[in-house]
Amino acid sequence: MLPLDELGEGPAVVLLHAGVLDRSMWAELSRALAGAGHRAIAPDLPGFGEAAAPSAAPWLDVLAAMDALGVERAAIVGSSYGGAVALRVALAAPGRVSALVLASAPPPDLDPSPELARAWQAEDEALERGDPEGAIAAVVSTWTLPDAPALLRERVAAAQRRAHANAAAAGTVEQAPDPLEEDPGLLARIEAPTLALAGTRELADFRDGALRMARAMPNARAELIEGAGHLAPLETPDAFRDLVLEFLGDAAATPSPRSRT
Numbered sequence: 001m002l003p004l005d006e007l008g009e010g011p012a013v014v015l016l017h018a019g020v021l022d023r024s025m026w027a028e029l030s031r032a033l034a035g036a037g038h039r040a041i042a043p044d045l046p047g048f049g050e051a052a053a054p055s056a057a058p059w060l061d062v063l064a065a066m067d068a069l070g071v072e073r074a075a076i077v078g079s080s081y082g083g084a085v086a087l088r089v090a091l092a093a094p095g096r097v098s099a100l101v102l103a104s105a106p107p108p109d110l111d112p113s114p115e116l117a118r119a120w121q122a123e124d125e126a127l128e129r130g131d132p133e134g135a136i137a138a139v140v141s142t143w144t145l146p147d148a149p150a151l152l153r154e155r156v157a158a159a160q161r162r163a164h165a166n167a168a169a170a171g172t173v174e175q176a177p178d179p180l181e182e183d184p185g186l187l188a189r190i191e192a193p194t195l196a197l198a199g200t201r202e203l204a205d206f207r208d209g210a211l212r213m214a215r216a217m218p219n220a221r222a223e224l225i226e227g228a229g230h231l232a233p234l235e236t237p238d239a240f241r242d243l244v245l246e247f248l249g250d251a252a253a254t255p256s257p258r259s260r261t
Contacts, residue, residue, distance in 0.1 A: 001064065003051055004065060005042045008039050012066075013041065014041045019082070020160060023049055032245065041071070048163050048166065052169065063096065072096065073097070075100070076100055077244060079105075080105065083103060087102065087190065088180060091186055099192055099193045099195075099252075101194075104202055104230050105209070106209060122141075132161075142230075144229070144230075152231070193247075195220070195221060195247045196210040196211070196214045197225055198210040198225070199228025199230065200228065201228060225243070226239070227239075
């Protein structure tokens, strides 16, 4: 089973971390969720943190962790890469997802802007020349705000060093077919109440992506978080927490599509 932290009792909320961090990013939100009567479950996704081995289909690993914990149904909160995994969990097992919160999740039809393409290129070129610290510096520069606290930058760098070590130890892992990459229109099949979030200081790719995904999904809405960049749960934790708690309360009070038929 995936390494994870668990706190509280009540309706389950699975927290999926950004690809530049690990499950520790959810410590503060987990406490808030537990205090509000939820069971917060924060796993390390495959290849990150203590989950050293990458996976061909991480969404299936999330479902396996839910099985092991006896969680039949959960709300899923995903940040960036974790949001992408959350979407695929919802598509693979729609009856097991009660609600979705997608924070700066990449839309499946992402066509990178020149700014995002340059950021990816800088990381790739550093890796190609055998400079992992240069690649990590490129990641930190891209995914944290220019005025981000030094502690946040250090957390991202440390998590990336661990992810690089995990990847080096594992070698090449063949990826499973990704249904959303093959057909972004499948978003329309995800009926779970969904809140798509992005920061006002986020790259346009993810701000626009949140709006597009909200339009494509039948029970979704989008909101922008003032002052946040790519890591809203850590950059604007109070605003993010309040939005998540309010949304989960509203979603719990709304009958599921199945119960209305």
